Amino acid sequence: MSIFDSLIDQDETVATLRAAVAAARNDEDESQDMTHAWLFTGPPGSGRSNAALAFAAALVCEQGGCGECVDCRTAQNGSHADVELLRTEGLSIKIDEVRELLTRASWSASVAKFRIIIMEDADRLTESAANALLKAIEEPSGRTIWLLCAPTLSDVLPTIRSRTRNLLLRTPSVSAVSALLQREGASSNQAEFAARASQGHIGRARYLVNSETARNLRNDAVKLAVTISDIASAFNAAGKLVDAAKEQATVDAEEKNERELKALKEAWGQQGSKLTAGGSKAVKELEKEQKSRQTRMVRDYLDRALLDIATFYRDVLLVQSGSVDEIINIDMVDWINKYAEHTTAESTLKRLEAILKARTNLGYNSAPLLTLEAMMVSLAP
Numbered sequence: 106m107s108i109f110d111s112l113i114d115q116d117e118t119v120a121t122l123r124a125a126v127a128a129a130r131n132d133e134d135e136s137q138d139m140t141h142a143w144l145f146t147g148p149p150g151s152g153r154s155n156a157a158l159a160f161a162a163a164l165v166c167e168q169g170g171c172g173e174c175v176d177c178r179t180a181q182n183g184s185h186a187d188v189e190l191l192r193t194e195g196l197s198i199k200i201d202e203v204r205e206l207l208t209r210a211s212w213s214a215s216v217a218k219f220r221i222i223i224m225e226d227a228d229r230l231t232e233s234a235a236n237a238l239l240k241a242i243e244e245p246s247g248r249t250i251w252l253l254c255a256p257t258l259s260d261v262l263p264t265i266r267s268r269t270r271n272l273l274l275r276t277p278s279v280s281a282v283s284a285l286l287q288r289e290g291a292s293s294n295q296a297e298f299a300a301r302a303s304q305g306h307i308g309r310a311r312y313l314v315n316s317e318t319a320r321n322l323r324n325d326a327v328k329l330a331v332t333i334s335d336i337a338s339a340f341n342a343a344g345k346l347v348d349a350a351k352e353q354a355t356v357d358a359e360e361k362n363e364r365e366l367k368a369l370k371e372a373w374g375q376q377g378s379k380l381t382a383g384g385s386k387a388v389k390e391l392e393k394e395q396k397s398r399q400t401r402m403v404r405d406y407l408d409r410a411l412l413d414i415a416t417f418y419r420d421v422l423l424v425q426s427g428s429v430d431e432i433i434n435i436d437m438v439d440w441i442n443k444y445a446e447h448t449t450a451e452s453t454l455k456r457l458e459a460i461l462k463a464r465t466n467l468g469y470n471s472a473p474l475l476t477l478e479a480m481m482v483s484l485a486p
Contacts, residue, residue: 108159108170108177112152113285113307114277121272122156126163126170129219140270142242142251144227146258147274150306153254156274157223161188161252165217176217187217191224196401196470198226203234207241210249219248227253228260235262242268276305286314301433302416309409322349326410330417330484331440339481346410347403347474354402362395404467407477411467415460417441418453425450448486459483 109119121138128139143160145153162180163170165187171177179185191198191206206222214220230238242251242265251269255261258271279300285307286296291314302323303310312319326349329342369391373384416433423432424445432438445453463480467473 106172108162108166108172108181110172112156112159114281115152115156115274118156118272118274122160122163125160129164130169141245141249142269143253144258144261144266144269144271145252145254145274146256146260146271148256148276150303150309151274151276152307153274154223154225156272157225157252157254158190161185161221161223161250164219164221164250180221185217187214187220189220189222191222193226193229196229196397198224198230198234200231200234200237203230203237207237210241210251211246214248219250221250221252223252223254225254227265228255228257230261235265239264239268277307279305282307282310286310302413304412304416304433322353322410323413325349326413327417327434327437330414331437331444333481333485335485336482339485340478343474343477343481346407346477350403350406350410350473353406354399358395358399358402362399365391365395403473404470407473408464408467411460411464411480415457417444418456418460421445421448422450422453422457425453456484 109122112119124138125140128137143157145157147153158181159170162172162177162185165180165185166174166176168174176185180188183190189206189209191202193202206224210220210222212220224238239262253261253265253269258266279297282300282303282305283293283296286299287293289311291299295314296310299310299313302313313323326346329346333339333342366388369387370384373387417437420432420434420437420441421444423429424441425448432441434441459480463476466476
């Protein structure tokens with residue numbers, strides 16, 4: 106067994122990481138195989154952060170990544186003393202967070218050979234935060250290794266990517282994801298549907314297998330495409346999608362927000378309704394972070410829904426092109442065939458482009474409702 110077994114359909118990446126681990130174990134800290142800064146890129150669901158975590162575990166493991174020892178397990182779950190994991194649930198990573206991280210990055214390794222810093226969503230660094238990180242990468246301290254994750258190379262500063270070694274992960278094949286889900290206990294029908302519907306996104310596929318709510322939300326989003334007949338129905342569909350995303354974000358965030366707020370107040374010595382000095386400011390800062398996180402959750406849910414809607418038009422385009430073997434939404438095949446008969450491949454492509462444009466605009470923090478209204482109007486016949 107190896108820690109790299111969790112990386113599905115990434116043979117080239119695994120081979121590169123194994124060579125780097127071997128070089129590091131031979132004290133070749135800066136060589137053709139091993140370097141102090143890495144950038145993992147790839148489409149959503151390709152396993153960027155999983156690859157970074159597996160690499161970190163292998164570097165701190167005495168056996169080079171056995172997957173079973175205490176070092177491997179603690180590195181994977183984020184509790185290893187020498188593996189620092191920065192995740193952001195907000196819209197950006199700010200300079201204050203990076204400065205705190207740089208302080209911890211300068212510490213010497215306590216139990217392992219290296220101190221490893223993993224930064225998920227490096228594309229969310231603000232400009233000032235990215236510049237602060239650049240200095241640390243340019244002037245590596247001791248045996249600190251940086252593992253950054255981003256969707257594409259263009260999502261990080263050119264100066265950062267020029268000083269890191271890039272590993273490009275690919276989207277796992279549907280068959281590979283389906284096989285993984287079946288090994289984890291899903292039925293063949295569940296696994297095949299989830300693998301197709303997620304388009305190779307392993308985390309999304311697992312979510313669809315395990316959550317009936319997720320399957321229902323996906324089904325509702327895809328069916329919105331066939332309800333659009335005019336401008337009025339387009340505006341109505343956009344409103345439904347935004348309302349559903351806000352409701353889901355509120356439900357998912359509510360319990361976590363309350364738990365965090367309670368823990369913070371206890372830490373600041375709440376007595377009745379009063380907090381010790383500085384407590385009120387800390388509460389306001391937490392509430393601000395929670396609001397930012399919930400805003401991001403809404404945008405993430407909308408992006409996921411747009412991807413689901415895009416699968417309908419993708420299937421329509423396949424039918425219009427004479428290829429029906431790779432249809433994702435098999436349960437909607439009658440609607441897909443009917444839609445394909447009454448539209449052209451050119452108009453289907455334009456609709457897919459409208460969805461892509463809406464996803465891009467949401468990534469730039471555009472107003473969700475206005476963005477989706479514009480998109481839905483473009484989808485109308």
